[in-house]
Amino acid sequence: MRRLIPCMLFSCIILVGAAAIPAVAEVDDSDCAMCHEELAAAFEKTGHPGCQSCHGPGDAHMDEGGDPEQIIRPQTLSPEASSDGCLTCHDRQENHFAARQGIHRLAEVGCIDCHTPHGGADVMMRDQGAALCSGCHQGVAARFSMPRSHPMAETGPGCVSCHDPHASGNNHPSRTADEVCGRCHFEKTGPFLYAHDTMLVDGCSTCHEVHGSTGRHLLVQETQVNLCYSCHGAGVTPGWHSAQRFLGEKCTACHTAIHGSNTSQFFLEE
Numbered sequence: 001m002r003r004l005i006p007c008m009l010f011s012c013i014i015l016v017g018a019a020a021i022p023a024v025a026e027v028d029d030s031d032c033a034m035c036h037e038e039l040a041a042a043f044e045k046t047g048h049p050g051c052q053s054c055h056g057p058g059d060a061h062m063d064e065g066g067d068p069e070q071i072i073r074p075q076t077l078s079p080e081a082s083s084d085g086c087l088t089c090h091d092r093q094e095n096h097f098a099a100r101q102g103i104h105r106l107a108e109v110g111c112i113d114c115h116t117p118h119g120g121a122d123v124m125m126r127d128q129g130a131a132l133c134s135g136c137h138q139g140v141a142a143r144f145s146m147p148r149s150h151p152m153a154e155t156g157p158g159c160v161s162c163h164d165p166h167a168s169g170n171n172h173p174s175r176t177a178d179e180v181c182g183r184c185h186f187e188k189t190g191p192f193l194y195a196h197d198t199m200l201v202d203g204c205s206t207c208h209e210v211h212g213s214t215g216r217h218l219l220v221q222e223t224q225v226n227l228c229y230s231c232h233g234a235g236v237t238p239g240w241h242s243a244q245r246f247l248g249e250k251c252t253a254c255h256t257a258i259h260g261s262n263t264s265q266f267f268l269e270e
């Protein structure tokens with residue numbers, strides 16, 4: 001009985017998409033290893049249930065000495081349909097439920113573009129670290145070779161230290177002041193008695209281009225004064241803060257607590 005339930009899960013998809021497939025597995029999963037030896041050995045480490053829970057009943061396939069037409073091949077389904085197959089079991093995890101609305105889902109990137117259900121570089125990943133993402137996101141990956149870039153090797157798993165690949169909607173961190181960045185830079189996120197308003201509204205990437213930039217401290221502008229004057233024009237800063245006076249200097253020479261302060265409303269000290 002234990003084997004029947006998962007078999008029905010994947011065959012549901014097939015019933016919709018193509019010809020009906022008998023829902024009863026008549027062979028033992030261990031029989032598959034006779035011919036798919038290498039794959040079965042890697043598969044053992046995954047903790048995934050038997051082969052037929054995803055490939056459907058294998059008896060006809062085996063009777064024909066391994067006819068690929070007689071077995072479910074998830075890679076021939078649409079990304080959506082094959083991912084739905086995965087979600088019949090993984091829906092229980094709240095996060096993967098969100099995957100149905102996720103940016104990758106909507107862009108027709110399926111679970112198996114990133115995961116290999118039989119085992120891979122890191123148990124079930126197609127690749128490790130940033131390499132998993134870089135192939136599809138070459139523009140972003142290139143920013144990491146700019147003169148300055150956010151260190152990734154030091155911070156753990158690469159892109160996923162900031163992005164959740166399963167998340168729904170906009171999975172950018174940092175649109176608002178930021179739990180993601182605060183995991184590591186908690187002294188910058190506050191809360192502060194005197195917060196820099198812009199940070200509360202638009203988050204860290206108002207001033208930082210975190211993937212990589214030419215500016216020091218990954219600032220979006222190469223010259224800090226230009227960054228500050230892009231919002232604090234003449235007449236907003238006190239008269240003695242003239243552009244001429246500070247050109248080439250750093251405003252943060254005095255406004256040291258630029259991210260926020262508990263003692264100074266002008267961010268003059270921590």
Ligand code: HEC
Pocket residue numbers: 032033036039040043048049050051052053054055073074075082112116117118
């Ligand atoms: C969790 C679902 C799942 C389970 C369990 C599973 N597979 Fe697969 N299998 C897939 C998916 C998805 C693909 C297509 C993507 C890929 O190539 O990784 C696939 C592809 C294949 C392929 C063709 C591509 C290749 O990698 O050679 C073979 C053969 C195969 N599976 C055999 C097996 C055998 C044998 C078992 C049990 C030892 C098994 N599968 C268990 C989901 C699964």
Ligand code: HEC
Pocket residue numbers: 027028029031032033034035036051052055057058059061062065066067068071072073
């Ligand atoms: C008698 C040997 C044999 C047995 C037993 C066997 N297969 Fe196969 N299988 C083959 C051959 C041969 C192919 C076609 C060549 C290839 O793709 O490896 C194949 C192909 C497949 C494919 C499609 C591969 C592709 O290219 O997409 C899947 C999936 C698959 N087998 C799964 C299974 C599962 C699951 C079982 C156990 C229920 C099983 N096989 C048992 C011999 C066998």
Ligand code: HEC
Pocket residue numbers: 006009046047048049053054074082085086087088089090111112115116117123124
């Ligand atoms: C029949 C149920 C079932 C199906 C279908 C299924 N899985 Fe799984 N999956 C499991 C179980 C059980 C585990 C191991 C227990 C665990 O770690 O949650 C697991 C573990 C995983 C893990 C590793 C979890 C970890 O914490 O390391 C990944 C990744 C994964 N599955 C991806 C997939 C993908 C991709 C598919 C579709 C191709 C898929 N699964 C289809 C039941 C399933």
Ligand code: HEC
Pocket residue numbers: 083086087090093095096099104109110111112113114115132157160165166
């Ligand atoms: C864009 C790439 C990508 C896609 C698409 C993707 N995943 Fe993942 N998945 C990952 C990465 C990377 C991790 C490891 C996360 C980490 O280390 O924090 C992961 C982890 C997991 C895990 C184990 C950890 C956990 O969160 O429970 C499961 C299970 C899983 N994914 C299932 C799925 C399923 C099911 C789908 C399709 C609905 C899917 N994934 C789609 C990249 C992806």
Ligand code: HEC
Pocket residue numbers: 103104107109113114132133134136137159160163164165170171172
């Ligand atoms: C198979 C290709 C593929 C892989 C692998 C992939 N992505 Fe994507 N990703 C896309 C597509 C397509 C989109 C849709 C928007 C676009 O074209 O940028 C997208 C969108 C995104 C977005 C939102 C972009 C925006 O403009 O709102 C982020 C963030 C993202 N991916 C991060 C990741 C991360 C992190 C990984 C690795 C864990 C990853 N992606 C792996 C194809 C991929």
Ligand code: HEC
Pocket residue numbers: 130133134137140141144150152158159160161162163172173174205210211
């Ligand atoms: C230090 C945290 C961090 C790391 C590490 C990171 N990102 Fe991002 N990413 C962000 C932030 C913040 C944004 C939002 C930028 C904005 O709003 O202007 C973003 C935006 C994106 C976008 C959408 C906008 C764009 O620039 O195209 C994609 C796609 C993306 N990241 C992919 C990746 C990939 C792929 C990697 C790994 C090679 C990665 N990110 C590593 C923080 C990070």
Ligand code: HEC
Pocket residue numbers: 177178181182185188189196198199203204205206207208217219224250252258259
């Ligand atoms: C209003 C613009 C602005 C915003 C918004 C902003 N920063 Fe900064 N950040 C700066 C400036 C300017 C510097 C350079 C300070 C200096 O010259 O010493 C800096 C420096 C840094 C540094 C490196 C210097 C250090 O003290 O360690 C980190 C890390 C940092 N910011 C993280 C963040 C995080 C995380 C956020 C979001 C919570 C954020 N920043 C939001 C302007 C900003």
Ligand code: HEC
Pocket residue numbers: 150151154155156161162173174178180181182183184185204205208210216217218
């Ligand atoms: C997993 C931990 C981690 C996360 C998450 C993280 N960072 Fe970092 N970040 C680091 C480390 C480590 C460094 C290098 C050491 C340093 O300068 O603080 C760094 C460096 C920086 C720098 C450059 C500092 C300099 O002086 O040049 C900025 C700016 C920055 N991070 C902003 C961000 C922002 C914004 C986010 C959220 C989108 C973020 N970081 C998320 C760990 C992290």
Ligand code: HEC
Pocket residue numbers: 196197198206207224227228229230231232251252255258265266267
């Ligand atoms: C994206 C726009 C933006 C950028 C860039 C920016 N700020 Fe601000 N800043 C604001 C806003 C909005 C406020 C709160 C409104 C106000 O009081 O004027 C503020 C408040 C301040 C205050 C406190 C003013 C007061 O009256 O309480 C100081 C000081 C300040 N910013 C300095 C800087 C410096 C120095 C930089 C460059 C490192 C900078 N800001 C960059 C938008 C910005």
Ligand code: HEC
Pocket residue numbers: 225228229232236237238241246250251252253254255266268
């Ligand atoms: C020599 C130290 C010093 C430097 C450098 C400096 N400031 Fe200030 N700033 C102050 C002091 C002190 C105040 C408190 C108000 C006052 O004295 O008028 C202040 C106040 C401000 C205010 C709040 C004005 C108000 O009345 O609400 C803004 C905005 C500001 N500075 C922006 C900047 C910008 C942008 C730069 C770089 C172009 C900069 N500051 C460079 C010392 C400095």
